[in-house]
Amino acid sequence: MRSIINYLKEIFGTVRALLKGMGVTGYYFVHPREIVTQQYPENRATLKMFDRFKGEVVMPHDENNEHHCTACGICEMNCPNGSIEIISKIQLTPEGKKKKVIAKHIYHLGMCTFCNLCIKTCPSNAIIMEQTFEHAVFNRAKLTKVLNQPGSKLSKGDKK
Amino acid sequence: MKFNIYDLSSFTSSINQTLMENCSPFWAVTIEMVLVGIAILSFYAIVGLYLVYAERKVCAFMQCRVGPNRVGPYGFFQTIADLIKLLMKELIPIKNADKFLFNLAPFIVIIASFMALAAIPFAKGLHAIDFNIGIFYVMAVTSIGVIGILLAGWSSNNKYSLIGAMRSGAQIVSYELSVGLSLVTIVILSGSLQLSTIVEAQRDGWFLFTGHIPALIAFLVFLVAATAETNRGPFDLAEAESELTAGFHTEYSGIKFAFFFLAEYMNMFIVASIAATMFLGGWMPLHVGGWEAFNNIMDFVPPFFWYIGKTAVVIFIMMWFKWTFPRLRIDQLLTLEWKYLLPINLVNIIIMSFVVLMGWHF
Structure with a gap:
């Protein structure tokens, strides 16, 4: 009996963990503000390189x-x-x-x-x-x- | 020629009538077959290309990136440009490869997905062949694809390809069971294998809702197993870029590679549309038994858009899986199938039979 309970526990625990991961990616999907990509030729006027950049x-x-x-x-x-x-x-x-x-x-x-x-x-x-x-x-x-x-x-x- | 977007059967039957009046039955059927072939071919190309685009955009947004955004507005023509590039690329002949099988493999993969497309009901009346064993036929035909993958791996004469193909074989043989059994659960509920009857049976509510708990479990199992069936992440061991370079299609280049690529996305589309047809009512609008006003409002949206919308939702969920979960190891993959999905599925079938026997479904 205990093994069956553990089996079910494992399944629900796994599903919960997977849904948590999907929550993270889902959050990023619906929040385009989180995008970190610099769109270079467009942002040329405002683009500031980081301090340690060596040109x-x-x-x-x-x-x-x-x-x-x-x-x-x-x-x-x-x-x-x-x-x-x-x-x-x-x-x-x-x-x-x-x-x-x-x-x-x-x-x-x-x-x-x-x-x-x-x-x-x-x-x-x-x-x-x-x-x-x-x-x-x-x-x-x-x-x-x-x-x-x-x-x-x-x-x-x-x-x- | 009558054209009614809510019921395309009058449109298709009027084409049939015109052809029958103007030429002999043999030529009428031949012309119809050619027309259907062209329609499916163009649909295949467009859907395949735009699924690649959609995947790249979805993946990019989930990883805080922008995705393709240079070719056309929002990168809308990126995949078309990619296709043109692939068409013009050299097809590299492989020394010591089995030439005949090597060239045959991509066609087997692509023909399998073509044949499946023929039996899928896209809208009311927009249905190439309505077999009385429709869902069984789709299952059988999509499994042919794995032969193409195995052939590709074997004939390439490359160890990576062979390992990828063998993994794919083991994976599909096991996950076919789960896909089949989860669909059998719905077949028990609907009492029919014919896809048009299955869709029609969902007039008063989709099977996902009328079949409640067992149908929901079957839907989840189907989603997992179908993702594995299409060799997509997190079950993409057959390709496994980090371990096997590209798995079974390592040695393919140019348009032959593009065939595998397109077939992968079309298989995703096919399993998504099977999920939509079996669980979410296919082209049937969202109906709730008894709510007349609500049902009439829902009927305003043409069936084809219902079908595309539902399929798109399932496809999005599969993309969500791919870009969230890490790839499984081969033993974990088989453990998931044989120790978890299969027992759950078998118990679920018993529950579903019981529910149907007792009349506990809606």
């Missing part, structure tokens, strides 16, 4: 066209796949000293794995990760970018 490396410049890069080359050394090339030049300061400044900070977006090592190791916080993501171009050459703007120079605050 591309950029070098911020202030209003005087000045950046913080001292051409030390640490980012180039730390890049695991050679996406960064530093081309520096020697400049004479007004005091007559020789000083290394950045000529071209070349960044190959096509080779970058977005590991963030260059940003982590930069001693003067000259480069950051931008959250842009529309990187598609028709020519691979366009993926090679020069990060320092033409005519820019080292910010006054950063003395070597």
Whole structure:
């Protein structure tokens, strides 16, 4: 007798558990507000990427066209796949000293794995990760970018 | 030509009359068969395509997604685009496969579901063949589909396919029992195997209500067993994407794959329409015995829409199952059938016979 009761108990318990699961999916079915999908081209204007999203490396410049890069080359050394090339030049300061400044900070977006090592190791916080993501171009050459703007120079605050 | 949406038998008989007057009986019957064939073929294609679309949308909403929404408004033409893609795809010939059986298998699967469609009453008078053993015929014909699945698995010469086909065989052989016995419960109540008589007998209330407790149990058992019969989740061991790649149709490509895919959805439609016909009154509007005004209001909706609506509800429940429950293991699957559904069903038949004998049904 007990086995029959257990048998029936098992059946009703199972049905209850299954109905509970169906309740969850049924709730989502009738509540379209719960949809989490981002419909990309439509929501382009309002789309905000999450904080840790890594889009591309950029070098911020202030209003005087000045950046913080001292051409030390640490980012180039730390890049695991050679996406960064530093081309520096020697400049004479007004005091007559020789000083290394950045000529071209070349960044190959096509080779970058977005590991963030260059940003982590930069001693003067000259480069950051931008959250842009529309990187598609028709020519691979366009993926090679020069990060320092033409005519820019080292910010006054950063003395070597 | 008279066309009455509430009673299509006058429409079909007027076509028959026109044909009989204009040509010999042989040609009249031939033309009628071709017409019915074309009608069923187009119905098959449209329903198959839009069930795929419906499934993708239902699944998406249950998983907090949007589903197809790019091709046409709300992605309405997505499955048509998919079909065109599949039509243009290459049919890859399999080395060491049994060519003849390999090519035959999808046709067996699709013909089985076609033949079943012929005996289903869609509306009053819209019924290709009204056998006096209609429900038995539908049961018998839908079981042919499993031969196609077994052939597909065997002839592919692929271990995954063979395992999938064998699982499908074991599954269908066991669940056929439950489907049959739950339908027998209703046959006891109606006293007939003819589908038109069964529908007509539900004029004063659907069997689900007039047969109360045993009919309700039979309906639930039928829903579970029919889901397993169509090889759909949570009983989709024959395909089991995560274990067997795609099971019996691993080696199929292009339109042959699409045939299996369409047949799966059509089988779902067929079992849903059997459930609607046997338990929910088929095309019969919702009638309550004695409530004349209510019955007349319900009669305003054409029978075909009643039929489609009921079928859609059952299909939705089956989709709900698929996207809620995890897949069963093969031993759990057989335990469910042999230790639970079958004993419940047999007891249920005794209860139903008793109810009918004592006249306790409505």
